Amino acid sequence: xxxNIKISIRNLYKIFGPxxxxxxxxxxxxxxxxxxxxxxxxVLGLRDINVDMKDGEITVIMGLSxxxxxxxxxxxxxxxDPTAGEIRVDDEDIMNYTGEQLRKLRRERMSMVFQKFxxxxxxxxxxxxxxxxxxxxxxxADFEADARKWLARVGLEGNxxxxxxxxxxxxxxxxxxxxxxxxxxxxxLMDEAFSALDPLIRSDMQDLLLELQEELQKTIVFITHDLxxxxxxADHLVILKDGEVVxxxxxxxxxxxxxxxxxxxxxxxxxxxxxxxxxxxxxxxDDGDTDFAGDIAENDNLExxxxxxxxxxALNFRVVRDGEHxxxxxxxxxxxxxxxxxxxxxxxxxxA
Amino acid sequence: xxxxDSLFSSLGLEQWCSEGKSTGPMSMxxxxxxxxxxxxxxxxxxxxxxxxxxxxxxxxxxxxxxxxLTKGLEQGFLAIKDSLSLVLDPLTQPLSWFLDGALYAMLNxxxxxxxxxLLAVVYLVTKSxxxxxxxxxxxxxxxxxxxxxxxxxxxxxxxxxxxLCVLLGVPIGIAMARSNSLQRMIIPVLDMLQTLPPFVxxxxxxxxxxxxxxxxxxxxxxxxxxxxxxxxxxxxIRLVDKDVIEAADAFGMTPRQKLYKVQIPLALPNIMxxxxxxxxxxxxxxxxxxxxxxxxxxxxxxxxxxxxxxxVGLVSGLGIxxxxxxxxxxxxxxxxxxxVSQKQ
Numbered sequence: 001x002x003x004n005i006k007i008s009i010r011n012l013y014k015i016f017g018p019x020x021x022x023x024x025x026x027x028x029x030x031x032x033x034x035x036x037x038x039x040x041x042x043v044l045g046l047r048d049i050n051v052d053m054k055d056g057e058i059t060v061i062m063g064l065s066x067x068x069x070x071x072x073x074x075x076x077x078x079x080x081d082p083t084a085g086e087i088r089v090d091d092e093d094i095m096n097y098t099g100e101q102l103r104k105l106r107r108e109r110m111s112m113v114f115q116k117f118x119x120x121x122x123x124x125x126x127x128x129x130x131x132x133x134x135x136x137x138x139x140x141a142d143f144e145a146d147a148r149k150w151l152a153r154v155g156l157e158g159n160x161x162x163x164x165x166x167x168x169x170x171x172x173x174x175x176x177x178x179x180x181x182x183x184x185x186x187x188x189l190m191d192e193a194f195s196a197l198d199p200l201i202r203s204d205m206q207d208l209l210l211e212l213q214e215e216l217q218k219t220i221v222f223i224t225h226d227l228x229x230x231x232x233x234a235d236h237l238v239i240l241k242d243g244e245v246v247x248x249x250x251x252x253x254x255x256x257x258x259x260x261x262x263x264x265x266x267x268x269x270x271x272x273x274x275x276x277x278x279x280x281x282x283x284x285x286d287d288g289d290t291d292f293a294g295d296i297a298e299n300d301n302l303e304x305x306x307x308x309x310x311x312x313x314a315l316n317f318r319v320v321r322d323g324e325h326x327x328x329x330x331x332x333x334x335x336x337x338x339x340x341x342x343x344x345x346x347x348x349x350x351x352a
Numbered sequence: 353x354x355x356x357d358s359l360f361s362s363l364g365l366e367q368w369c370s371e372g373k374s375t376g377p378m379s380m381x382x383x384x385x386x387x388x389x390x391x392x393x394x395x396x397x398x399x400x401x402x403x404x405x406x407x408x409x410x411x412x413x414x415x416x417x418x419x420x421l422t423k424g425l426e427q428g429f430l431a432i433k434d435s436l437s438l439v440l441d442p443l444t445q446p447l448s449w450f451l452d453g454a455l456y457a458m459l460n461x462x463x464x465x466x467x468x469x470l471l472a473v474v475y476l477v478t479k480s481x482x483x484x485x486x487x488x489x490x491x492x493x494x495x496x497x498x499x500x501x502x503x504x505x506x507x508x509x510x511x512x513x514x515x516l517c518v519l520l521g522v523p524i525g526i527a528m529a530r531s532n533s534l535q536r537m538i539i540p541v542l543d544m545l546q547t548l549p550p551f552v553x554x555x556x557x558x559x560x561x562x563x564x565x566x567x568x569x570x571x572x573x574x575x576x577x578x579x580x581x582x583x584x585x586x587x588x589i590r591l592v593d594k595d596v597i598e599a600a601d602a603f604g605m606t607p608r609q610k611l612y613k614v615q616i617p618l619a620l621p622n623i624m625x626x627x628x629x630x631x632x633x634x635x636x637x638x639x640x641x642x643x644x645x646x647x648x649x650x651x652x653x654x655x656x657x658x659x660x661x662x663x664v665g666l667v668s669g670l671g672i673x674x675x676x677x678x679x680x681x682x683x684x685x686x687x688x689x690x691x692v693s694q695k696q
Contacts, residue, residue, distance in 0.1 A: 077602055106604035118599035122617045132603050134613075183603065 003054040005091075006187065006219040007076060012049040012085030014071055014243075017042030020083045033242050045071045046243045049085070054236065055186075056217040060251075062230040063240035069223045072240065073191050076221060077110045078102055089187070107136055111180035115192035117172045119164040125151065125175050126160040132183030143182065150178040154208065170201035174208075181212070190222045194229065206232055227266055231255070231275045239263060252280035256337065272338050273303040281337040282319045282327035290328065292318040298326065302334055354410035355401055369412035429556065437560050444567045447516070447574075451566040454508040455647065459501060466504065467491055478685035487682065490674045499649070499671050506648030506675060509641075510634045513573040517630045521578045522623060525585025526611070535586065546579045550640050558644060569641035576637040580629035588622025589615050621691050628683040635676055649675070 015023045015036075023042035033044040046068045053059040063069045074080040075087055078094060087094050094105060111132060119128045126147050127134070133143035151160060154174040164172055173193060180188050190209075194202045206229060213220060224230050230237055231251050238248040239262075247259045255276060258264045279298035293315040296305055309315045309331055319327035360369055401407040405418040458466065470491065475484045494503045528535045554572055561568040592615050600610045616623075642650030649668045656665020 079598060079601055103604040103606065106602060108604075110602075112599065112602040114595055114599055114602075116595045118593070118595040120596065120614065120617075135603055135605050135609060189602075 003056055005052045006055040006089070007051075007053040007221070008086075008088040008091075009049050009051045009072075009075070010086040010088070012046055012072075012075060012087065013083045014045035014068070014075070014080065015042050015083045016045055024083050044243050046075075046082075049245055051238055051245065051248065053219060053221060055219050057235035058213060058220040058222055058233050059236045059238065060222045060224060060230045060234035061238045061240060062224055062227065064225055066242075067240040068243040069225075069240050070191055071243075073189050073221055073223050076187075076189055077106050077112065107132065107183075109185050110187045110189060111183040111185040112189040112191065113173070113176045113180050113193040115195050117164070117169075117176045117196075119172060119175055119179075121164055124161050124163060125156065125167070128164065128175050129178040129182050131179055132185070147178070147182050150181045151175070153181070153212070154178045170197050170205065173197060173205065177205075177209070177212075181216075185218075187219045187221070190220060192223050192225070195224065195226070202229070209233065227270055228275075231270070239266070251275075252277060256280060268340060271303075272340070273306060274301055276302045276337055278302070278305060278317075278319055278329055279327070281333050282329045283333065285319075285325050285327050290316050292316055292328075294318070295320045296329065297321070302338065305329065305331075305334060354407070356403060356408055356411040359403075359408075360412045365412065369414045371414060429559065433559055440560060444561075444571060447512075447570040448565050448567040450512045450516070451509060451570050454512045455505055455566070458504040458508040463495065463500060467495075474682055477689075478682055479689065480685055483681055483685055487678050490678055494671055494674060497667065499652075499668065502647075502649045502652060502668065503671055503675060506635070506638055506650070506672070509569070509573065509638050509646060509648060510631060510679070513570060513577060513634045513638075514627070514631045516570075517574055517578040517581055517634070518627055520574075521581035521626070521630070522585050525582045525623075525626075526589060526616075528582065528586040529589035529615075538582070542579050542582060545575055550576055550637055551643075554641075554644055563645050566646075569638075569644050569646035572641050572644065573634050573637040573646075577630045577633040580633065581623070581626035584622045584626030584629070585619065588619030588626075591622065592618045621687065624683070624687040624690055628680065628687060631679050631683055632676065635672065635679060639672060 013024055013027065014020075015027065017023055017040070020042065023036060023040045023044075026040060027036060027044060027047060031039075033047075036042050036044050049072060051059070051061075061069045061072060071080060075082055076089075078087075078097075082095070089105065089109065094102065097105065120131065123131075126144065127140065129147040129151050130138070130140065130143035133146070134140070148160060151157065151174075154177050156171060156174050156178065159167065159171065164175065167175070173196075176193070180190075194205050197205060209220075210233065222230075222233055224233075234251045236248065237251040237254055239246045239254070241262055246262055247254055252275075254263065255267055255272065258267060277298065278296055278300050281302070282298070293312075294308060294317055296308070296317045296319055298319050298321055305317060308317070313331045313335055315331045317329040317331075318325055319329055360366060405416060405421070408415045409417045467488070471484050471488050474487050475481070478484070491500075491503070494500055524538070528538055550572070553575060557568050557572055561571075596614060596618065597610065600614045605613065638646055638648055639650035639653055642648065642654050649671050652664055652668030653672070655661060656663075656668065
């Protein structure tokens, strides 16, 4: 089932400086980021970005600092206006929106979670969670039940009347997520939402987000600089470098077929067995009489299969979805998939 | 023969010089010169006078003297004075009413109502028994040495002026925080108000308003004391966490919502620090303003200076110190309460 495209970005450019239009011409003619800064004194923020974000999916935009990912997410609700290009939400070009329409978009169709939480320090947790509703003119009594429900859902039952400064970082970000959920917006923008948290809490929060997403099916745009986080959350992964998209697609696909040395570098350190899933390496179901050592699910990661096989590379597993046999996993293929990409690139070079 | 004669002759202006006669009033130096006779030619380059207005006037009678500058300023001011006070008089009339009303209320309410009322206010804003007792003790002490009326007059003036400073200063500060060009325009004015010796701006006020009107000293106090509350409101709003402002934008707040729900509450500690400073500066000015008939402890200080009554001056000076300590502690304590609820 093809999902609808919720947000679509077309030919987006952003240049920072006093006369971006002049600089844009140079960029369109192919001037690079370093040259632009040196010769034109303009900073290239984003160059020719084209991304489609599908309804109900988590789109992760990943890049190192300075790659333009935070700039990009701020274009989606026009906290930053582009130099050129089109941003379509629900098939409407939001660049044509009036101030009032834009405000309505921000109030009702988009919510945002921030790296530094950005809660109101003089309001209680409950009032912070209901901020979006408060802005729309509801009273505390109107949104209290809703706010309590979502606060409980993110694990903050009993903290409703505390102030943000009385909570830990992880708890504050839970308030940030509850605030986004209470707004009932179908799109959730998350700007490095978990980057300020320590690793253990970060992992908890990622699980919480996936759990909520299972239930709510929102369109989430998630910014991160952490590849493990990106691979864990992404349905669609966009990798940015120096304001340009280097590669985008299914994260499994990117992992198995990195299209750029930059990405090869990036993914060389990760635990492939934990990230790769059965569906990415399985083959078509054979009709022949293969011996199956057991049944596995398509979304199991390879680590769990390795555990099941106890390291025996001769085995085959049957991949099952809802009791139906949809594929076969040969342990040989699994082993091949685990070969680090840098090495495989090396091997290809030798073969050529 | 004066030093710069040759200058004018080389410019061909001798005709013009001999025609006119500078009309500046005669200075003491001129008089002395007249009695001594012609001024001597400068002996050497070491005594070359700076080509100032007065020096040039010596060579050319038509050239204006510098005394004419100040005189011109004065005449200019006197010329616009009537139309200026026609506008300013009704505009500032409420200030007189407020001040007279506050003074009347303070002095005609019996002390056994005023003192408990003041203490109740102190407790309400600070929630501190200790501070309330201190304030009570101080006022009783002042009353016991028969300075109660003077102290209450001073307090009444400060209350009215500080209240008006906040009423005017906070909106100005907010407007400044929103517009960089407005900030660039207002900051020099604030700098001037803050550095101009306080006596200086009493002078034009005396010309504009009658000394019997209380708004005369009211305006002087407000002009002097409004600066910190404007500055700190501007600063406080500019210092509000950019991330929180961004969140407010991202959730679709209107500029008005942003101001009332985010900027003012988050800037409140700074604004209150400004209010504290404003109150302290009103107190400083109310003493000076006794020169232009402001009642209160300042009158006693003035009497002490004028008649060299050492005791009167010292005791009333001490009374002012006590008032200052009271006002400072009370506003600081309420500021601290705001800060606690705002901790990030």
